[in-house]
Amino acid sequence: MTVSRPTSDAPIVSVRDLSMIFPTPGGQTVALKDANLLIMPGEFISLIGPSGCGKTTLLRLMADLIQPTGGELLVNGDTPRKARENRAYGYVFQAPALMEWRNVLNNVKLPLDVMNTPKAERDSRAREMLKLVGLEKFERSYPWQLSGGMQQRVSIARALAFDPAMLFMDEPFGALDEITRENLNLELLRLWRETGKTVVFVTHSISEAVFLSTRVVVMTARPGKIEGIVDIGLPHPRSEESREDPRFFEYATQIRELLKKGHS
Amino acid sequence: MTTLPSSPRPARRPSNLLPMLGVALAALLLYWPLMLWANSGQAARSLASGADLGCSTALACATQLRNPVIPAPGQFASGFRNLSVPPLAPTSAPYNALVTGGETLLGLALASVFGLVLATLLVRSRSFERATLPWLVASQTVPIVALAPMLAVLLGQYGVQGFVPKAIIAAYIAFFPIAIGMAQGLRSPDPLQLDLMRTYRASPAQVFGLLRIPASLPYLFTSLKVAATAALVGSIVAEISTISFSGLGKMLAENSRASDTVALWVIMIYGAALGIVLVAIIGGLERLVTRWRPPA
Numbered sequence: 001m002t003v004s005r006p007t008s009d010a011p012i013v014s015v016r017d018l019s020m021i022f023p024t025p026g027g028q029t030v031a032l033k034d035a036n037l038l039i040m041p042g043e044f045i046s047l048i049g050p051s052g053c054g055k056t057t058l059l060r061l062m063a064d065l066i067q068p069t070g071g072e073l074l075v076n077g078d079t080p081r082k083a084r085e086n087r088a089y090g091y092v093f094q095a096p097a098l099m100e101w102r103n104v105l106n107n108v109k110l111p112l113d114v115m116n117t118p119k120a121e122r123d124s125r126a127r128e129m130l131k132l133v134g135l136e137k138f139e140r141s142y143p144w145q146l147s148g149g150m151q152q153r154v155s156i157a158r159a160l161a162f163d164p165a166m167l168f169m170d171e172p173f174g175a176l177d178e179i180t181r182e183n184l185n186l187e188l189l190r191l192w193r194e195t196g197k198t199v200v201f202v203t204h205s206i207s208e209a210v211f212l213s214t215r216v217v218v219m220t221a222r223p224g225k226i227e228g229i230v231d232i233g234l235p236h237p238r239s240e241e242s243r244e245d246p247r248f249f250e251y252a253t254q255i256r257e258l259l260k261k262g263h264s
Numbered sequence: 265m266t267t268l269p270s271s272p273r274p275a276r277r278p279s280n281l282l283p284m285l286g287v288a289l290a291a292l293l294l295y296w297p298l299m300l301w302a303n304s305g306q307a308a309r310s311l312a313s314g315a316d317l318g319c320s321t322a323l324a325c326a327t328q329l330r331n332p333v334i335p336a337p338g339q340f341a342s343g344f345r346n347l348s349v350p351p352l353a354p355t356s357a358p359y360n361a362l363v364t365g366g367e368t369l370l371g372l373a374l375a376s377v378f379g380l381v382l383a384t385l386l387v388r389s390r391s392f393e394r395a396t397l398p399w400l401v402a403s404q405t406v407p408i409v410a411l412a413p414m415l416a417v418l419l420g421q422y423g424v425q426g427f428v429p430k431a432i433i434a435a436y437i438a439f440f441p442i443a444i445g446m447a448q449g450l451r452s453p454d455p456l457q458l459d460l461m462r463t464y465r466a467s468p469a470q471v472f473g474l475l476r477i478p479a480s481l482p483y484l485f486t487s488l489k490v491a492a493t494a495a496l497v498g499s500i501v502a503e504i505s506t507i508s509f510s511g512l513g514k515m516l517a518e519n520s521r522a523s524d525t526v527a528l529w530v531i532m533i534y535g536a537a538l539g540i541v542l543v544a545i546i547g548g549l550e551r552l553v554t555r556w557r558p559p560a
Contacts, residue, residue, distance in 0.1 A: 065459055084465060091463045097456035101478045101556045113474065114464040144558045162464075 010077070012166065012198050013039035013062060018071035020057050020224075030223035031057040034071070037217060037226060041165075044192055044199045046209035046216045048255065049262075054224025055202045056170055062200065063091055063168050076165060087115065089166040090159030094174055096151035098143040104130065104154050105139035111162045129157035132191060149180040156191070166198045173208070182240075185211055189238055210234075210251045211243060218255055220262025228258045295334075300326045302333040331525045343526040347515075347534075354510065357534045364512045365538050367427060367499040368492070371434025372542075375491060378435065379442030386447040387476070393447075404440050408433065408501050416506035429506065434498035438491035445487025449480025482557070485550035492542045500535065512538070 020032040032054035039045050047055040060066045061073060064080035075083035083089065090111075098107045108126040117125070130136045133153040143151055152172055159167060173181040185208060192199055203209050209216045216230045232251055234242050242248060300323060307325035310317060319325040327336035335343060351358040382400075386393045412433050419429045453475050461471045503513025512535050519527040 063463060065462060084463060087465060089463070091460065093456045093460070095454070095456055097454060097460050099457070099475070099478065101481070101554070103556070110474070111464050114461070114466045114470055142556050142558075 010041075011038040011074075012041045012043075012076055013037070013200070014072075014074040015058070015062075016072040018058070018061065018068055018073055020054065020061060020066070021069045032061070032068075033223040033225045035226050037229070039198060039200065041198050042196055044189075044201065044212055044214045046201045046203055046213040047219060048203055048206065048209045048216055049219030049224075049227075049259065050204065050221050052221040052224065053219040053262075054221075055219050057224065058219075059168055059170050059200060059202050063089060087111075087162055088164055089168050090162070090164040092152070092155050092159050092167065092169040092172045094171045096143070096148075096155040098151055098154060098158075100143050102142075103139065104135060104141050104143070104146070107143070107154055108157045108161050110158060115162055117162070125161060126157075129161050130154075132160070132194070133157045133187065147180075149176050149184060152176065152184065153187070156188070160191070160195065160197075164197070166200065167192075169199065169201045171202050171204065174204070181205075181208070186240070188212065189236075193237060206252050206255050207243070207248075209255065210248055211238065216251070216255055218258040218262075220259065225262075227262045230254050230258070299332075299334040299336060303327070303329055303336075306333065331523050333525065335526045335529055339526050340529070343530045347527060347530050357512070357515065357531055360510055360512050360515050361534045361538050363427075363510045364496070364499055364503065364535075365542065367430040367502075367511065368434050368495045368538075368542060370427070370431035371495045371499060372438055372488070372492060374431060374435035375438035375442055375495065376488070379439040379487075379491075380446055382439065382443040383446030383450055383480075384472075386443065387450040400440060400443065404437070408437060408498060409505050411436070412502045412505040416502070426509075430499045430502040430508070430511070433502035434495040437498040438495035441487045441490040441494065442484070445483045445490075446480055449483025450476045452483065453479045481554055482550075485546060485554070488546045488550075489543050492546055493539050496535070496539050496542060 015035050015037040018032060018035040019030070022029045022031055031052075035054070035058060047058060049055050057066070061068050062075050062080055064075075064084040067080075073080055076086070076088040078086070078088075099110060102110065105123070105126050108129050109122050112122040112125060127136065127139065130139055133156055135150060135153055135157065138146065138150065143154070146154065156169075156172070173184050176184070188199075189212060191197075199212075201209075201212060210232055213232050216232060218227045218230065219225065220227045230251055234245060234247060234251075303326035304322045306329055307317070308322035310329070311322060311325065317325045317328055319328055326332075327338070332339060347355075347357040350356060353359060386397070415433055415436070416429045419425070419432065424432075450472075457475055457479075458471070461475055466474070499511070500513040500516070502508070503511035504517045508514040508517075512531055515531050516528065519531065
């Protein structure tokens with residue numbers, strides 16, 4: 001890794017032989033089979049693969065939104081349940097999932113309201129987060145008044161509001177147009193550098209994964225499993241020029257080969 | 265990034281006054297021929313039986329009948345004057361409309377509390393829903409005309425008299441749409457929003473108060489509007505079918521016995537106006553409470 005930030009030796013997420021089997025009417029679906037992965041603090045990890053490869057399943061397992069049927073999973077040095085209860089991660093969903101009756105500021109304040117943060121802190125903390133995502137001028141707007149990209153930025157600000165150690169993102173930019181998506185990618189990298197969070201990012205875009213990540217976990221479907229892990233050696237801080245770097249194409253090709261291998 | 269003006273909400277949504285006036289105008293244009301046509305049969309029969317109506321043809325007499333099917337403008341005017349002046353006399357329609365309106369509002373309040381509790385239970389427990397929903401539906405198929413006198417007698421035994429039994433009968437009809445609407449509203453949050461609350465380790469009470477209740481408000485107001493008109497019918501029926509000393513229903517019953525069709529028309533119009541006022545009150549509350557919604 002060429003990240004200049006110090007990383008401690010203890011993994012923040014450790015996945016060992018993790019399996020997830022869903023019962024289905026005609027038998028069962030193996031959504032994830034014997035996955036193994038160690039994530040170090042401060043890393044930006046992308047999970048990439050076709051639909052049905054278990055990338056979202058793996059993220060939801062880490063977040064304790066579902067429970068595994070086999071294997072071992074430690075998050076933040078504890079069970080996923082303890083990690084969730086300790087509010088160790090912020091989760092950004094595919095859709096912004098904003099509360100349409102709360103204005104932008106109050107949406108960012110939602111986790112602080114739930115967590116009974118001292119009242120005086122909530123406003124200043126939420127405003128700080130809105131500034132971080134460049135929406136400080138829109139704090140009084142309601143979600144329906146924002147574009148899709150702005151809504152997703154509000155949801156990122158909301159996920160960061162309570163200062164969790166990790167950020168879990170499930171295809172957060174999947175529904176956005178390419179131009180908006182690339183802008184948000186740059187912004188996300190800046191956020192990651194400024195906050196030092198560990199990010200686990202689910203995507204089905206190879207270029208997005210290469211551009212953002214320190215490592216890309218390539219997954220394949222039926223059964224969902226980890227096919228390989230690619231270290232991305234592009235230097236930080238990255239910019240639009242990083243996309244022109246010859247190594248960018250090398251990594252993309254490497255990932256594409258792995259995806260193909262799982263397909264045959 | 266695209267930017268929007270900081271206050272993109274339109275200043276005001278277009279008024280529906282003009283379309284409403286259009287409908288009123290159409291009704292007025294239809295009223296005159298319809299009135300002549302509806303009354304001329306009765307006028308012709310009276311003339312044929314030799315009655316002296318002070319007019320020569322059926323068409324001319326159509327505006328002078330004692331108990332017309334549809335009153336003529338002059339008859340409406342005198343009918344309104346007779347029943348509205350002085351407005352707060354025990355025999356005048358405005359006073360009785362206030363009584364009926366009060367019963368309906370009290371009934372709606374009772375129905376809202378009961379409907380909310382019921383909706384919460386329905387949402388919290390599938391087995392409660394399976395056990396009670398058929399009975400709730402059955403409760404609404406009982407004819408209110410049959411039930412009202414019985415409820416009045418029953419409540420009378422416990423000293424509950426006058427205003428309150430009618431409000432309870434109104435509530436009996438109104439709780440159902442509120443309970444069903446609220447149950448649907450409480451279930452309306454997106455699965456992602458529920459997951460989100462879970463990632464915050466929100467307590468069930470927080471999920472309820474911060475997510476389910478606010479998400480259900482639009483549903484609540486829609487069902488309240490349905491419930492308001494149902495409750496109004498309930499309190500009028502209760503006034504007709506129980507021993508009642510005031511209210512639009514009691515006036516309807518009296519004038520129906522006297523075959524005073526002009527009075528019946530006037531009372532009917534007061535009833536309709538009362539319904540419109542009740543729905544408008546709820547609509548105003550809705551706009552006040554759900555300011556966050558985009559203009560329709």
